[in-house]
Amino acid sequence: MSAQPGAELSVETPEQTTERLTRRGLRLAKFTVAYNVVEGVVAIAAGVAAGLVSVIGFGIDSGIESISAVLVGLRLSARLRHGKADERKELITLRLVAVTFFLLAGYVTVEECAASWSARPRRGRRSRSGSWSRRSSSCRSWRRPSAASAWPWPTR
Template sequence: MSWTAGPLADNCEDGCCSGSAATGAGLSAERRAVLTRRIRWFVAATISYNVIEAIVAITAGTAASSTALIGFGLDSAIEVASAAAVAWQFSGSDPEARERITLKIIGVSFFALAAYVTVESVRALFGMSEAEHSIVGVVLAALSLLIMPVLSYVQRCAGRELGSNSAVADSKQTLLCTYLSGVLLVGLLLNSLFGWYWADPIVALVIAAVAVKEGREAWRGEHCC
C-alpha cells in the first residue's frame, strides 16, 4: 500500500477515523500489518461479490432487455477491475510506475460503459426495445444496497487509519455501487409496478453519467480522498 499523511486527515466527517491514526502516524509495525491484511481481505470480498453481481445482473438484464440492469452489471465488472488494479499495483516493486497505467485502463473502461449504455438507452426510449419485469434484478439491487455500504465503510476506515490513499479511493468505487443500486432499484420497481418502461433507460442514462464522471477522474488521476 502507499501511505501519505496529508489529505486523509481532512475527510473524516463520516466518523470512521480520528486523531493521528487517521493519517497512519504513530502506528506500530504490528498494527500496520494488521490493517494491511484487513484491507486485502476487504478488497478480496469486494471482488468476489462484484463478480457474482456482474454475472447475475448481465444475465438477468439480457433476459429482461433491461439496459439499466446490464449497465449495472458492467459497472460491477469495472469495480472488479478497480479492486484488482489496487492489488496488482502494489504487488510490484515500483507501485508508482504502475499507477498511471492502471488509472488509464479504468478510465477507458468507464468511457466504454457510458457509450454502450447511452446508445442502448436512446434505442429503448425511442421504443426499439422495452424492458421487462425482473424479480432477479430487484432482489440483486436490494442486496447490493445493503451489502456494498458495509464493505465500503470498513475498508475506508482501515484505509484512513493506515493512511492509504489507494485503499480509500477503492472504497469510494464501492460506495458508488451503493448509489447506483438505489437508482437501479427505483427504476426496476417503477417498471414492475406501473409498467413505466422508460424508467429503465432513464436510470441507465444516470449510470452512464456517473460512469463518465468516474472515468474522467480516473483518467486525470483524481482518485485520492
C-alpha cells in the same frame, strides 16, 4: 486495575499495526472482487433476460469495480512484500479503468436512445429501459419543443 505478575502488556509497533491493517485491507479487497464478480454475472444475466440496459450496465459496472479492487489488492500486496508498486503501470491501469467507465456511459446512452426511439411507448407506459418518460432524458432533442410536446403528460 493492576497487571498480574508475570503478565506482559503487548504493544504493537507502528510497523506491526500497518502490516495488520494492510492484511485486513487485502482481505477486504479479495472479498470485494469475489462479491462484484457474482453481482456482475447475476446483474448481466437478469438484464439480458429482462431486456433492461440499465441492469446490464450495472453488471458491467461491477466488473469495472472488480478491476479497481484488484488494483487495490496489488498495491497492498506490494506493501506487504516491502516492495514498491510500479507507479507507471498503476497509472496506465487506472486510466484504462477510467476509459472503461466512459465506454460504459456511451454504451448505456446509445442503447437507451435506440430503445426510446424504436419502441416509442405510449404515455404512462414503461419503455424497455424501465423509464416512465416518453423518451430517455439523454436522448431528448436540443431543438425547442412545441407547446403541445413540451410536457410528456397531460396538463389538464
